[in-house]
Structure formats: C-alpha cells, structure tokens
Amino acid sequence: MITIVEGADRDHHPHLIDEMFRMRAAVFADRLEWDVTVTDGREIDRFDAEDPLYLLSLDDRTGALQGAVRLLPTTGPNMLRDVFPVLVPGGAPASPLIWESSRFAVNPATYNACERAEANHVVNRTTIELLCGIVEVCQSAGIEHVVSVFDARMARIFRSIDCAFEVIGTPTRIGRTMTYAGVFDMSDDMRERLGDAGRLLSPVLAKVEAQQNPNPRYA
Template identity: 35%
Template sequence: MRLVAVRNGENSVGNRLIDQMQALRARVFRDRLDWNVTVKSGRETDEYDALDPTYLLAVTDDLCDVVGCARLLPGSGPTMLGRTFPFLLDGEPLPCHHGLIESSRFCVDTELGMRNAARGLHKATVALFAGILDWSVANGYSEVATVTDLRFEKLLRRAGLPFNRLGAPHPIGNTIAIAGIIPATLQNALRVRPDGYEPFSMDATRLAA
C-alpha cells in the first residue's frame, strides 16, 4: 500500500483513482453508514469537490485499487465546517487562518485495508492519519480541522492523536457529529505511522500519465 496526493485533471491515472474514490465514498457513506449523500452512477460527490481540493488516497502498490481517502481544503476558503456545519461551533467563530486545513470525507475500505494488530486499527486508517499530518506539515499547515462523529473521535484517540473539540456533539441524521482540530506536527505524524509507511510516496507527479 502507498499514499498519493492527487487533484482533478492532473493526469489520467489520478483521474481514475479519483473516480474509484468517489465509488468508495458511495459504498461507505450511503450503503454502509446510511448518510444522506448525493450518489449518481454509483459515485458520491458534493459541492466541495468542485473547489479543487487535494485528495489523499491510500492505494494498492499497483495503483489498481483505492483502499481509503480523505479530502483536504484550505481553511482560509470555503469549508464544510464553515458552510454546512457552523452549528457545531456552538456560536463561536470558525477558526480561519492560512495555517488551517480541513479534512473531510475520510473513509477506508475495511475489506481491503490490512489490520494493524498493535492498535486494532486498519493499516490504511493509521496510514491516512499519518499522511494527512505529513502532507499538512510539508505544505505549511499547522492545524487540521474536521467534522466527524463520536465513533471516529474514539478512533483518533485510540491512535494516540489529540483531538480538540470546537463545540458539543450534535445529532445529524443517524449519527452524533462533532467538530475539532488536530495539531499538524511531525511528532503526531510519527506517533501514528504504521510499519512500512513511506511518507514521501505522496507525489502525484510520479504517477504515469
């Protein structure tokens, strides 16, 4: 397994992986979690996919299958937390600075992901945790904001990552949502890197056109 960071339209391999990612999101968010998301032709997308995000993907070594994904958008621009879920801030202003990145649409194919026996977490899950932090540090970001649920908050803490809540939990559909910030530091990235992790494999320019 390796990590790649891709954006829409960079090359044909990246575009194919993004298509697979959207299919994975449909399977996870609609079929498995029963979230109220928009799915067309078996692909899940929303308005934030039109804002030129960076997608961090966990893929098999042969680049054939997407095992997990996360979407990254600068906190200084439109974000899911600021636009769609501001009530999770409990009336407080949205943190907004050039050192903030928002991570959203995090999911892992638990059938393909290898289990990490040390934490009881899938290897793809902790690899993506580490990858988000490594990418953030490498690109000048110091904080990662995210909207998630109580189950995922427990996964973060189980992985050893600090999660600073921005407000109280709120029910959204069939889940209890929470917003928070994870400090983007090399120390936190090192804390969650699984065995065999390659922090510098996240380069879309290496993908064949």
C-alpha cells in the same frame, strides 16, 4: 503508499478518482447511510469543485484503492463552515495555516473478503496511513493544524491510535450520532505517535516531489 492528486489535475487520474467517488458512495451512502447525494454510483458534493487535495492510499503490490481523504483550505468553502455551522456557534476556524479534512474513508472492497481479525488490521493500517499522509502533506506546505467534522465512532478510533484532537464548539447530535468538530496538531509529535501506532516510521507519501509543496494555492 499515499498518492497525492490535486483537484485541478484529477483528469490525469480518471480511474483512481472515479474509483474514489464510487468508494465514497459505498461508504457514506450504503454503509453509514448518510444523507449524501449519489449519482450514477458516485458520491460527489460541491466541495469537490473547489480544487481540493486528495490523498489516496494505494496497495503497494496491486495499486488498488484502499482509502482516501480530502483536504481543503479553511479560507474558502468548507464543510464545517458551510454545512455544519451548528457545531461551531462562535464561527469556524479560517486561517491560511489551517486545512480541513473531509470524506475520510476506507474502501470496503479491501476488507469485505477478509476474516474479521484481518479486516480490522486492514482498516486500522489504512486509517493510520492516511492520517500520517495528512501530517506529512501539511508539514510540507507549512500547515499547522487540520480541522475536521467526525462522529463518535471516529472519535473512538482516533483515541485508540493516540491521534489527539481538541474538540471545538459544541458537540451536537446530528441524525443518529453525536458529531464533533475537532482540531488536530500537524506536529512532529503527532507523526511520531501515529507512526508508532501503525508501525509506519518511514514517510508514506509516494511522490517525493509532492512533499516540497503539494499545492501552492493552499500554502
């Protein structure tokens, strides 16, 4: 299930948030070798100080962190506008109806000990669960679209699970890979297609009350 944690309330979930930052270091610095800053084993950037909304995928049985993603309003500081403007020469989207997703990650600890087929299943299911969570949260807050920066590997994953996106701006090679800016529709159709792909037909959000308005500041 997906647990929602507002950036302003993350002191109420110290263990989960700390685990998330450590997972991000393992994924983005160690595995993907991105140019990110890691301090004391944790990957934290300036956008974590902008009161983001975190979606955390937790194992239903153990409560272990399986993956996470960060959401920010495009009306304030965000990665596409402030870090990757080269992708959108005409300017990044900025609207109260558009959020940005970033730092999408699946925890390596959840699949490192698995056989390859089982590991692929874990990664795929966690990925789809996080995407379903994004749609559900956005719909509850009246958000119509999500914009994100992603590489060619993620583009292939999105296409494989029927997670449609529209490329905006100009795809550009950054480092060793082609990088894209894409817009995703937060529609009922998107949720249905993702649910079919991951057999997640029921809501994935853990807290019913959070679906009413997960962050009034963003709505």
